[in-house]
Amino acid sequence: MTVKRYQIHSAERACRAVVVGRKQIDDRPAVLLDQTIFYPTSGGQLHDKGTLNDIAVVDVRLEGDDIWHLLDRPLEENEVDAVLDWPRRFDFMQQHTAFHLLAGSFQRLFGIETLSSHLGETESTIDIDASEVDAAQTGAVEDLANAIIWEDRPVKALTIDAAAAAQLEIRKAPTVRGDIRLIDIQDFDLDPCGGTHVGATGQVGLVKIIGRERIRKNLRFTFLAGRRAWRHYRASHQAVNEWTGVLTTDMAGLGAALHKLLAEQKALRKEVERLSQQAAEQQLAGICSDVRKSGVISTAFADVELEGLRNLAHLACSRQPGTYLFGGQGSRSHVVMCTTRQDIDLTPFFREAMERLGGKGGGSGQFLQGSAPLTEQLPACLEEIRRSILHTGANNY
DSSP states (O other), X not given: OOEEHHHHOTTOXXXXXXXXXXXXXXXXXXXXXXXXXXXXXXXXXXXXOEEETTEEEEEEEEETTEEEEEESSOOOOSEEEEEEOHHHHHHHHHHHHHHHHHHHHHHHHHOOOEEEEEEOSSOEEEEESOSOOOHHHHHHHHHHHHHHHHTTOBEEEEEEOHHHHTTSOOSSOOOSSSSEEEEEETTTEEEEOOSOOOSBGGGGOXXXXXXXXXXTTEEEEEEEETHHHHHHHHHHHHHHHHHHHHTTOOGGGHHHHHHHHHHHHHHHHHHHHHHHHHXXXXXXXXXXXXXXXXXXXXXXXXTOOHHHHHXXXXXXXXXXXXXXXXXXXXXXXXXXXXXXOTTOOOHHHHHHHHHHHTOEEEEOSSEEEEEESOOTTHHHHHHHHHHHHHHHTTTOO
């Protein structure tokens, strides 16, 4: 059994230890120590990194009561100096304490229970037992969590037996037997936890919720704390400064300026589509003349969306019987294949085009449509399909 020093002193950065076991794990040398400051991946928190006698610890695994340290090369000595990657440890201490603050805030403000958490390398998540939480409620949770941070309340780890725990108001019921380790944020949150935490809430600095998504019937919030939240603020502030400079406005007017820019862009796009459609329709006389000679023709139009392409196909078929392979390059690449012949099926040729362009679509054997990511290969693909139709004699042309 490994003595878990990280549960006694989360801020301890180094210690001496004795190797009591060795083996291979995932093709790496691994050692078992009599005691360790290294936290193993568990409880939603990732493992610590650092060194044992200057040999890098790349992973830490929990197996029963034993903690195995996976190394990047073999360790020969039986006594080691264990040194943590402290910036990584402190970062996870900030994230884990921030999780408790958010969980406690959801419970205190709205009676919402926390289901799980995950503390990742770059961002962390908290899953709650609620199907809907509005922006005002989310803001209230953030406000309360940060208020507790700025009050710099003590954070303590307590180890008590089940009988003593039963007399306390614990936010979440313990799931372990025997002695129970509790994290106590003074007069705010008391919760069973085996992870690492800061010594006072002020060390968290700041917590910010940056995203949400629905997970089945529940909600998952993504959050950042401490240095991560500061880096996010700095990057966001830089982006805002760049856009306010480009749009010659201040932060308060940035939203309105962006909406105006998008509206103008949308109007210009519609005008380009209208002019492109008009130009394409003007080409139909020549296209219909060519299809009268060959029976099959392929044409790619610039700045024509799928709806406009369908209109062109219907118009062409009404003006001149034949087989038309039309392509349009608007927001995506589009394909419409149509024929006035009832005795032929364009389906295999359409499927070939979609496969080559990486797109999807469908329709009847006489009229098919589909879209694909923008590709420069569209005109050449349609021309090759046209030649293939003529070569196979599918239409008796």
